[in-house]
Amino acid sequence: MQIRAMRRGKWALALLATVSLASFAATACGGDDDDASETPAASAAAGSPTAKSGIDYAKLSGELRVDGSSTVFPISQAVAEDFSKVAKNVRANVALSGTGGGFEKFCRKEIQVSDASRPINQKEKDACAAAGVTDVIELQVAIDALTVVVNPANTWAKCMTTAQLQQAFKKDGATKWSDINPGWPAENIKFYFPGADSGTFDYFKEAIKLRGEASKEPPHRSDGTASEDDNVLVKGIEGDKNAIGYFGFAYYEEAGKKLKAVEVDGGAGCVAPSFDAALKGTYKPLSRPLFIYTTGTFLKEKREVAGFVSFYLENTVKLAKEVGYVSLPADVLKQQQEKIKPFLPQ
Amino acid sequence: MAGAPAAAPVSLRATGRVARRQAISRASRYVLLAATMVGVGVLAFLAYDVIRTGGSRLSLDFFTSYPSRRATSAGLRSSLIGTAWVMATTIVLAIPLAIGTAIFLEEFAPRGKVTAIVRLNVANLAGVPSIIYGILGLAVFVRGIELGGVQLLPKLGPSILAGSLTLALMILPMTVIASVEAIRQVPPSIRDGSLALGASRWQTVWYHTLPGAIPGIMTGTILAVARAAGETAALIMIGAFAFIAFDNKSLNDSFTVVPVQIYNWTTLPQEAFRVNAAAAIIVLMVSVIGLNLIAVFIRERFSRR
Numbered sequence: 001m002q003i004r005a006m007r008r009g010k011w012a013l014a015l016l017a018t019v020s021l022a023s024f025a026a027t028a029c030g031g032d033d034d035d036a037s038e039t040p041a042a043s044a045a046a047g048s049p050t051a052k053s054g055i056d057y058a059k060l061s062g063e064l065r066v067d068g069s070s071t072v073f074p075i076s077q078a079v080a081e082d083f084s085k086v087a088k089n090v091r092a093n094v095a096l097s098g099t100g101g102g103f104e105k106f107c108r109k110e111i112q113v114s115d116a117s118r119p120i121n122q123k124e125k126d127a128c129a130a131a132g133v134t135d136v137i138e139l140q141v142a143i144d145a146l147t148v149v150v151n152p153a154n155t156w157a158k159c160m161t162t163a164q165l166q167q168a169f170k171k172d173g174a175t176k177w178s179d180i181n182p183g184w185p186a187e188n189i190k191f192y193f194p195g196a197d198s199g200t201f202d203y204f205k206e207a208i209k210l211r212g213e214a215s216k217e218p219p220h221r222s223d224g225t226a227s228e229d230d231n232v233l234v235k236g237i238e239g240d241k242n243a244i245g246y247f248g249f250a251y252y253e254e255a256g257k258k259l260k261a262v263e264v265d266g267g268a269g270c271v272a273p274s275f276d277a278a279l280k281g282t283y284k285p286l287s288r289p290l291f292i293y294t295t296g297t298f299l300k301e302k303r304e305v306a307g308f309v310s311f312y313l314e315n316t317v318k319l320a321k322e323v324g325y326v327s328l329p330a331d332v333l334k335q336q337q338e339k340i341k342p343f344l345p346q
Numbered sequence: 347m348a349g350a351p352a353a354a355p356v357s358l359r360a361t362g363r364v365a366r367r368q369a370i371s372r373a374s375r376y377v378l379l380a381a382t383m384v385g386v387g388v389l390a391f392l393a394y395d396v397i398r399t400g401g402s403r404l405s406l407d408f409f410t411s412y413p414s415r416r417a418t419s420a421g422l423r424s425s426l427i428g429t430a431w432v433m434a435t436t437i438v439l440a441i442p443l444a445i446g447t448a449i450f451l452e453e454f455a456p457r458g459k460v461t462a463i464v465r466l467n468v469a470n471l472a473g474v475p476s477i478i479y480g481i482l483g484l485a486v487f488v489r490g491i492e493l494g495g496v497q498l499l500p501k502l503g504p505s506i507l508a509g510s511l512t513l514a515l516m517i518l519p520m521t522v523i524a525s526v527e528a529i530r531q532v533p534p535s536i537r538d539g540s541l542a543l544g545a546s547r548w549q550t551v552w553y554h555t556l557p558g559a560i561p562g563i564m565t566g567t568i569l570a571v572a573r574a575a576g577e578t579a580a581l582i583m584i585g586a587f588a589f590i591a592f593d594n595k596s597l598n599d600s601f602t603v604v605p606v607q608i609y610n611w612t613t614l615p616q617e618a619f620r621v622n623a624a625a626a627i628i629v630l631m632v633s634v635i636g637l638n639l640i641a642v643f644i645r646e647r648f649s650r651r
């Protein structure tokens with residue numbers, strides 16, 4: 001009995017000892033790394049030679065963090081994927097914590113590139129400035145056609161004006177289809193829209209004039225299904241004859257015949273969402289630019305950021321299309337490239 | 347007195363209240379069976395659905411490739427490595443703390459109001475939603491704590507260490523509760539015997555109470571770790587990345603984990619990514635079942651001795 005107890009004791013001892021030893025090692029090791037983490041990036045940035053294209057990607061090293069809009073994520077991921085093949089020593093990591101979450105981290109200098117599905121707002125600019133981030137650079141990387149969709153069984157809502165969309169999505173607005181248009185059925189509408197932290201929601205509010213009392217506009221309604229996950233909206237509208245909602249064009253395109261897109265009349269007649277209309281600028285006011293943000297300081301001081309951003313602009317036309325967005329027209333792309341030129345090695 | 351009632355044939359059938367009680371008893375069996383089947387049935391259906399959707403995607407490539415914009419070439423490599431790092435570190439951080447807390451609460455702490463309050467709070471913490479731990483982790487571990495120019499806690503950034511610390515905090519209450527229960531199961535006579543023979547309190551704990559409690563502690567711990575392995579919200583909050591294309595080599599690395607990858611794949615528009623998500627769910631499910639089997643194994647091994 002005693003021997004057994006001893007044995008058991010040893011077992012427990014061994015277990016506990018291993019575990020606590022390892023825990024000490026872990027904390028110590030973490031501390032060391034933390035101190036050292038800044039140095040390699042900095043030294044690499046200083047000593048990186050340049051090629052004729054401006055930057056020799058293969059000679060870059062370090063880590064860069066991209067975070068923000070989940071709408072822009074697929075493009076940034078595609079760019080990071082291809083970038084890590086040419087710049088093998090750079091770790092380009094991409095997260096998707098939402099446009100607002102991205103800007104918050106960006107202004108704290110926790111990330112170097114921020115994905116955004118709407119322009120940075122004044123509040124965020126102020127937060128950036130307060131933290132000493134003043135040389136913010138906005139780069140458009142693609143175009144998205146924000147798509148208003150209904151169930152295919154909905155035969156009446158073929159085209160809606162922006163005023164009708166406002167009536168539908170404003171707080172205490174329409175509850176029945178007949179509230180929007182007397183000719184439409186007197187059935188209750190079910191609303192689906194993206195969560196409040198998404199840039200899509202913000203952009204829609206801006207375009208349809210639902211920014212709330214501070215802007216002398218009605219606020220967006222909150223009674224309905226709100227989800228950060230656009231597939232939840234797709235599924236909801238697919239299964240409900242009286243549903244209406246909105247999200248990025250890629251989700252509509254992928255859902256195919258399971259959803260019906262509503263044409264939007266922004267004052268110049270009904271226009272259906274399409275790559276073409278978004279590119280030509282006729283799909284108003286819901287075609288929206290997608291952005292990445294960085295700062296001049298990052299571009300100048302961190303060569304891997306400069307490399308990533310210029311690689312981004314070189315490839316976004318091809319990659320945005322591949323993941324379901326509208327690529328930038330050549331002249332807009334050129335403008336973006338001009339913006340970063342002063343910060344790149346000559 | 348001649349036993350007149352014997353004339354009537356004796357029926358073994360219960361009547362009246364007895365019959366009703368027996369009927370309820372028989373019925374209860376089926377009601378309880380049905381209750382069990384609801385859970386099992388739903389799980390079985392989910393497993394079937396996931397395997398049907400994602401089974402075909404499971405190949406060696408799926409485990410060895412990094413995330414990608416192309417669903418068919420995207421894989422779990424960086425997230426599996428990330429999960430392994432985060433889990434190992436979480437276990438190493440949480441278990442000593444949890445067992446220590448449990449031993450103190452059960453064996454050393456005075457039985458007073460303060461101890462009661464601490465216990466109550468530990469129980470409450472076990473019910474706090476994980477996103478709250480994520481917010482805490484972001485503020486405390488990722489951004490560090492600075493007071494009057496003095497760095498009280500270092501900025502860890504969105505690193506494996508910060509993620510593990512957050513998850514360790516998250517599973518701590520569950521692990522403490524499981525450990526306290528396990529220690530309480532050790533019969534008092536063993537402690538009394540040890541103390542009566544002159545062993546110190548610590549010797550009693552170390553040589554008698556703890557070995558007896560290990561199976562219970564292990565079971566509780568591994569169940570908690572399984573929860574941490576499936577955690578998404580807290581890690582997204584602290585800044586786990588969805589696209590990582592390198593193998594983690596240190597605790598200071600940025601990371602991704604399997605659940606974050608699943609979340610990301612389910613939000614993308616393309617159907618093909620949902621197949622990937624289903625395949626990743628199979629991988630996660632099998633790993634969690636594996637962890638539970640380890641728990642069973644450890645429990646069996648220790649309780650047999």
